[in-house]
Amino acid sequence: MKSFLAVLAVTTALSAVTPAIAGEVTLTTNLRNYGGPGAYLAYYVTDASGKYLGSLWMSGGKARYYEHLTGWYRATGGNLGEIAGITGASVGSGRTLEVTLDLADALFDAGYELHIDAAVEDYRDSPNEIVVPLTSDGSGQPVQGSRYIADFTYTR
Amino acid sequence: MKLLRNLVLAAVAVGGISAAYAAGAASFPHNLVSGIDAAGWDLSVRKADYDDDEHEGYRRFGGGHERHHEDDDDDQGRNYGQNGPGPAGSTTPPDNGLILKGTAPKVQVN
Structure with a gap:
């Protein structure tokens, strides 16, 4: 019991001084009422020079349409491994998508x-x-979209 | 005179039979139709296709032509499997250094 308490004390102390390396971030996307079928949306991160680092989310399950997400497709060559496990359905006109990662x-x-x-x-x-x-x-802080997205917000 | 009368009678008979088929009062012998079916002929009526779209079977997606499949819907578009990526929850997210390893996204559509 004594050793357990000692270990507990040490781990608690360590967690208090070790900075968090990751945290929950919610990506909220409000779509406009554009009146068409569901939108395909590709979320990805680049560095300041535009170099692709990785994908965060893909809305839309039909791979044959991914080439129309031209920025993402150009960066990844359409590699489905980039979005395995982070893909969901397309998002209907006027709907709101919330993804927490x-x-x-x-x-x-x-x-x-x-x-x-x-x-x-x-x-x-x-x-x-x-x-x-x-x-x-x-x-x-909401950011306005230009065509299908009314606004987008990320919150930590 | 007798020849002329026979010609008139024959003409009337042929006209009557034709009119009966046209009105649906008579039909082709069932055995004949069954035999044609059995031989693999298709007697069904097909409507002419006057659509001049040479890309029949294709739909536009974002300005280009894309193969249109009968299962296309406005999706809320799941088509994971053969050619689609693994959906969220089916496999772990990629180890790309952005997403904490081993965690799965939480998704909600309102």
């Missing part, structure tokens, strides 16, 4: 940008509809 703290205030490409069947593609720097100050 445990993201590395190092992503924030380090010059990284979150991109959202959008595409809708029978409508024009909309690459980089949202491009927003990931910063602590930007948390909770």
Whole structure:
């Protein structure tokens, strides 16, 4: 019992001084009432120079349409391994998508940008509809979309 | 005279039979139709297709032509499996250094 308490004390002390390396981040996307079928949305991160780092989310399950998410497709070559386990259904006109992920703290205030490409069947593609720097100050601040996305917000 | 009368009678008979088929009062012998069916012929009526779209079977997606499959819906578009990625929850997210390893996304659509 004594040793258990000692271990508990040490681990508690360590957790108090070790900074968190990741935290929950919610990505909230409100779509406009554009009146068409569900939108495909690709969420991915680049560094300040535009170099692709990785994907955070993909809305839309039909891989043959991914080439219309042109920014994401160009960066990944359509590699489905980039979005395995982080893919869901497309998002209907006028609906709101909320995705919560445990993201590395190092992503924030380090010059990284979150991109959202959008595409809708029978409508024009909309690459980089949202491009927003990931910063602590930007948390909770809505960013306006240009075509299918009314606004987007990330909150930590 | 007798020849002329026979010709008139024959013409009337042929006309009557034709009119009966046209009105649906008579039909082809069932055995004949069954035999044709059994031989693999298709007697069903097909409507002419006057659609001049040479890309029949294709739909536009974002300005380009895409193969249109009968299962296309406005999806709320799941088509994981053969050619789609693993959906959230079916496998762990990629180890890309952005998402904490071993955690799964929580998703909600309102």
